[in-house]
Amino acid sequence: MKLGWLLLCFASLSFAAEQGGVTPAASAFPEQFSPAEAERMILVGFADQSIERTSAPMPLSGYRRRGDYQSSTWSRRTSAQIAEDYHLQKLEEWPMTEVGVQCVVYKVLSAGPIADTLARMAKDSRIKIVQKMHWFQTQGRHEYNDPYFKLQSNLHTMQLDRVHDLATGRNVTIGMIDTGVDAEHPDLSGQISRQENFASIVSPEFAGDIHGTAVAGVMIARKDNGVGIAGIAPDASLVALKACWPAKADAMAAVCNSYTLALAVNTAIKAGVDILNMSLTGPKDPLLELLLNKAIEQGIIVVAADAGEQAQDNFPATLNQVIPVQTLSRTKDTVDNPDGRVEASAENVLTTLPHGAYDFISGSSIAAAEVSGIVALLLELKPGLSPQNIKSLLLKSQQELSLQLTDADQTRGFSGINANHAVASLCKNENCADERFAFTWGK
Incomplete structure (x- = not known):
């Protein structure tokens, strides 16, 4: 019985706040108080059989709601007397009509331990229950202040906002073998721990390269910096290794060769990166293999x-134990995937470009970058995952998302990997490094 009326008490106070009409000088809601003051709030309930005989609410705030009940005169006198007896400040009171109980929120004014006050009040025959005020939090999604985040439909599709409160790629290093990167871009500044140009003879430029800057933004663009976009793994560190160069000036397309790529892979191994992103394809190459x-x-x-x-x-997507990533196919059934394609929704993905710019880019290069970012999230939570473990999580996640979508959604290409499901699946079956995964959170 005590639990039932207590829940009603919380519900009634919350309802008053949600209606937008409660504007008391002293409210029971924490934004009106410092944390220390909020800690001194207590909740008291006492029986009043006359509650249901009245017809309109009368909390201290003066807030009224039609069709409900007001605190009786006797209740208001009793709550005031209790405040005087125990040196309390009355903040709010509300009748719990279904159980005939008056619910009152007080602030303890005495300097002594709150436990002492609670112990004395528990012996008072007028009081049905007395306790500290408890605060609860909803399990909401991360809110971004990056102005273009709403335009990042790929991140919404993979439900990334449900993941970033739990994993952001911290302590994970991504090696990117690509063209150069604009390391001074507002969304990439401070995100690149090392950069090296292995194609300097043919392409000394680094910061002005388009392809590498776009791929880097997908993976590690800073979040919550009030600028631009958010990357999938914004707290991961990037080692940018230029082995490719633009096919022509200011072109997105770029070319590489066996020698420059080999130098870059060798350097990535020596640097001890956790992930190696290669948003490129070519012929099978023995040295690179x-x-x-x-x-x-x-x-x-x-x-x-x-x-x-x-x-x-x-190649190298065809190499055993490499995770190959395709752009989401619109011509194949997104649910029936017998060949185990890892697919990412990589059409019109907003990302970074040189000189502080942004644009929408499509293609398997972007898809691979998306997956590298998700892998960084997984490795933050469970270091040492094998390629087989990771691929299995990715495939299960994209199947889960496909099953939730309508035919119209799938026709528009809204499928692919669900980062939220991949992370939740990992932490359901493994002991994640983060204790926050002791909680269950929804789709």
Whole structure:
């Protein structure tokens, strides 16, 4: 019985706040108080059989709601007398009509321990129950102050806002083998721990390269900095290794060769990166195969762009234990996926460009970057995951999202990987590094 009326008490006070009519000089809601003052609030209830004989509410705030009940005169006198007897300040009171109890919120004014006051009040025959005020929190989603976040439909599709309160890629290093990156971009400044140009003879430029800047933004753009966008793993560190150069001036497309790529992979291994993102494809290459197998042997997760079944040259995505990522297919059934394609929704993805700019970019390069970011979230929570573990989580997550979508959603390409489901699945089956996953959170 005590629990029932207590819940009603909380509900009534919350309802008053939600209606927007409660504006008391002293309110029971924490924004009116410092944390120390809020800690001195207590909740008291006492029986009043006359409550249901009245017809309109009368809390201290003066807030009225039609069709409800007011505190009786006897209740208001009793609550005032209790305040005087125990040196309390009365903040709010409200009748719990269903159980015939008057609910009162007080602030303890005496300097002594609150427990002493509670113990004395518990012996008072007038009082049915007395306790400290408890505060509860809803399990909401992360709120971003990045002005373009609402335009990042790919992040909404993968439910990233449900993940960022729990994992952001902290203590994970991504090695990116690509073109150069604008490290002074407002959303990339401070995000790159190391950069090196292995193609300096043919392309000394680094900061002005488009492709690498776009791929980096998808993975590690700073969040909550009041600028631009949010990356998938904004607290991950990036090692930017330029092995490719623009096919022509100011072009998105770029080219690389075996030598520059090998130098970059070798450097990434020596640097001890956790993830190696290769948003590129080409012919099978023995030297690169040797180096990439060494990287995998060292525990590095290699993620590569997958150009699909029709591609003549699709290395390194074809290499065993590399995680290949395709752009979400609109021509195949997104639920029926017998060949185990890892797919990311990578059409018109808003990301960073040189000189502080942003634009919408599409393609498997972006898809691979999205997956590298998600892998960073997984590794923050469970270091040492194998490529097989990670691929399994990714495939399960995209299947889960596909099953939740309508046919119209799937036709528009709203499918692919669900980062929220991947992280939740990991922490359901493994002991995650973060104790916050002791809680269950919804889809």
